[in-house]
Amino acid sequence: MASSEEIQTLILTTLDTQGNIENTDSLRTADGAPIPYLAVVGVLNSLASKQMVTYTTIEKDHYSLTAEGNEIADSGSHEAKVFNAVDPKQGITIAELTNLLGPSAKIGQGKAFKNKWIKKESDILIREVTSIVDLTQQDVLEIRETGTHSNPATLKDLQSRKHVEKAKLISYSVSKGPKFSLTIEKQATDLTADMLANGSWRTLTFKKYNFAGNPPQGGHLHPLMKVREEFRKIFFELGFEEMPTNKYVESSFWNFDALFQPQQHPARDAHDTFFLLAHLTLEHLVHVDPATSSNFSDMEYVNRVKEVHSHGGYGSIGYGYDWKIEEAEKLILRTHTTSVSSNMLYRLAQETKANGGVFRPAKFFSIDRVYRNETVDATHLAEFHQVEGVIADKNLTLGDLIGFMQVFFEKMGIPSIKFKPAFNPYTEPSMEIFSWHPGLEKWVELGNSGMFRPEMLGAMGLDPDVRVIAWGLGLERPTMIKYGLDNIRELLGHKVDLDMIQSNSACRLDKKMGKELVGRDAVIA
Numbered sequence: 001m002a003s004s005e006e007i008q009t010l011i012l013t014t015l016d017t018q019g020n021i022e023n024t025d026s027l028r029t030a031d032g033a034p035i036p037y038l039a040v041v042g043v044l045n046s047l048a049s050k051q052m053v054t055y056t057t058i059e060k061d062h063y064s065l066t067a068e069g070n071e072i073a074d075s076g077s078h079e080a081k082v083f084n085a086v087d088p089k090q091g092i093t094i095a096e097l098t099n100l101l102g103p104s105a106k107i108g109q110g111k112a113f114k115n116k117w118i119k120k121e122s123d124i125l126i127r128e129v130t131s132i133v134d135l136t137q138q139d140v141l142e143i144r145e146t147g148t149h150s151n152p153a154t155l156k157d158l159q160s161r162k163h164v165e166k167a168k169l170i171s172y173s174v175s176k177g178p179k180f181s182l183t184i185e186k187q188a189t190d191l192t193a194d195m196l197a198n199g200s201w202r203t204l205t206f207k208k209y210n211f212a213g214n215p216p217q218g219g220h221l222h223p224l225m226k227v228r229e230e231f232r233k234i235f236f237e238l239g240f241e242e243m244p245t246n247k248y249v250e251s252s253f254w255n256f257d258a259l260f261q262p263q264q265h266p267a268r269d270a271h272d273t274f275f276l277l278a279h280l281t282l283e284h285l286v287h288v289d290p291a292t293s294s295n296f297s298d299m300e301y302v303n304r305v306k307e308v309h310s311h312g313g314y315g316s317i318g319y320g321y322d323w324k325i326e327e328a329e330k331l332i333l334r335t336h337t338t339s340v341s342s343n344m345l346y347r348l349a350q351e352t353k354a355n356g357g358v359f360r361p362a363k364f365f366s367i368d369r370v371y372r373n374e375t376v377d378a379t380h381l382a383e384f385h386q387v388e389g390v391i392a393d394k395n396l397t398l399g400d401l402i403g404f405m406q407v408f409f410e411k412m413g414i415p416s417i418k419f420k421p422a423f424n425p426y427t428e429p430s431m432e433i434f435s436w437h438p439g440l441e442k443w444v445e446l447g448n449s450g451m452f453r454p455e456m457l458g459a460m461g462l463d464p465d466v467r468v469i470a471w472g473l474g475l476e477r478p479t480m481i482k483y484g485l486d487n488i489r490e491l492l493g494h495k496v497d498l499d500m501i502q503s504n505s506a507c508r509l510d511k512k513m514g515k516e517l518v519g520r521d522a523v524i525a
């Protein structure tokens with residue numbers, strides 16, 4: 001077989017002498033052999049990539065004989081065999097015929113009758129004509145020689161009789177390309193400093209980049225994580241510290257009691273909150289997965305919380321009920337990341353005490369999962385992400401909160417926000433944050449905010465001058481809007497399309513994103 005260099009030379013010299021190659025079928029190697037089309041196309045592709053040739057593909061039907069077709073071409077059709085077997089004078093019995101011709105006897109008889117070559121007289125087959133022309137044999141011979149037949153109906157008929165089969169023949173028509181030449185210029189693959197220095201890059205031809213290939217199978221960031229990253233950047237730009245949120249199981253104390261949320265509050269019910277169940281190992285009769293935690297390191301603080309709930313303090317009259325430590329000991333899946341914030345504020349108070357009462361203003365944020373016993377639907381899951389920010393400083397006012405919210409949401413590309421008074425057990429005053437939705441033509445809720453209650457901060461040991469402002473919003477809603485998802489189950493859970501995760505775009509919370517956030521038919525909450 002010819003090497004690709006030989007085929008290349010053959011194509012280039014043929015083009016040079018003939019101007020073009022009408023059909024590569026006509027190409028022959030030095031020893032007269034045709035060239036397989038796969039070898040031709042390999043060379044043509046390489047030459048075309050260098051713009052030395054252009055080519056088009058020619059597809060042609062090619063007919064060839066089956067084994068049976070070849071047998072007919074060599075020794076005649078079944079019907080001719082039958083005719084020849086019939087003795088011109090005495091005829092032949094069917095038994096004798098079958099004996100002589102085997103299966104051909106049966107196949108050939110019908111056609112021989114139809115052609116009126118033979119007839120039957122009292123169980124003997126006799127000739128009706130003296131000589132015949134075997135057209136079928138002629139037809140298959142023509143096909144064997146030319147690869148086709150002048151009559152399409154004959155081709156169809158012979159195909160259906162399984163004498164002939166059809167295949168596609170591929171060949172090419174080739175012309176000179178703009179960079180045609182008899183010699184192949186070596187293409188440079190690298191642009192080097194030397195080439196730039198000596199100017200040779202001006203005249204060199206460079207190999208085209210070939211970006212085709214398999215995309216690497218690597219990890220891909222989930223859209224939620226991309227949006228989370230953008231929120232984190234905003235917080236870092238504004239000088240916030242990230243809180244450690246790796247405690248998904250929390251005691252009711254930090255999740256509720258420390259936040260001055262009374263023990264009878266409906267949120268503390270199994271309908272809303274996931275409580276942990278204890279697991280006992282029978283062998284050791286010990287709790288390996290406890291449902292409660294009584295490891296309170298600062299019982300004085302716990303008692304101050306108890307006092308504030310039961311009888312008040314720090315300017316509060318309290319709730320006036322019998323606070324029970326058993327309720328505070330119950331372990332739950334945290335219902336908000338505010339449990340982490342309350343712990344961080346307590347630590348801030350401890351730090352102030354350790355510093356001889358010198359208070360350090362703090363800005364904290366967190367973005368992580370929280371859990372609620374929600375009925376799952378298109379916009380709710382039992383776990384979701386909360387974005388939370390907390391600022392602690394002396395003498396902060398509601399004006400600081402409003403002003404800061406404007407700065408924060410402007411960074412997200414949301415320029416105009418409004419506030420509506422609301423109720424939260426642990427903040428007073430509390431405000432829901434709204435943004436104008438041009439699509440819905442109404443104000444939609446973006447998140448929640450407020451100032452932590454003095455009876456919560458005072459019990460922690462923070463100075464009465466210290467005020468803490470806080471706000472929170474969801475992560476899922478902005479992500480769904482950003483990535484055009486209508487159903488939260490397309491974002492999280494077993495119905496998530498992994499291709500979506502692999503191919504979704506990077507997230508930029510720029511001005512446009514802000515417009516998207518409030519510009520689409522969705523409520524942000």
Ligand SMILES: *[C@@H]1O[C@H](CO)[C@@H](O)[C@H](O)[C@H]1NC(C)=O
Pocket residue numbers: 192194195198199200
């Ligand atoms: C320029 O530098 C390249 C790379 O070193 C070298 O191959 C080439 O021969 C040089 N050409 C001239 C004209 O000096």
Ligand SMILES: *[C@@H]1O[C@H](CO)[C@@H](O)[C@H](O)[C@H]1NC(C)=O
Pocket residue numbers: 270271272273274275373
């Ligand atoms: C969640 O709440 C439903 C009632 O709304 C209750 O039947 C179910 O037991 C709760 N699930 C858990 C794990 O507490």
Ligand SMILES: *[C@@H]1O[C@H](CO)[C@@H](O)[C@H](O)[C@H]1NC(C)=O
Pocket residue numbers: 295297
């Ligand atoms: C109790 O909490 C402290 C930290 O406050 C920790 O070092 C200790 O291991 C905990 N003990 C138990 C039994 O969980």
Ligand SMILES: *[C@@H]1O[C@H](CO)[C@@H](O)[C@H](O)[C@H]1NC(C)=O
Pocket residue numbers: 394395465
């Ligand atoms: C906070 O306000 C109190 C009372 O108005 C004032 O005495 C104190 O100096 C203020 N602290 C700061 C840091 O401004």
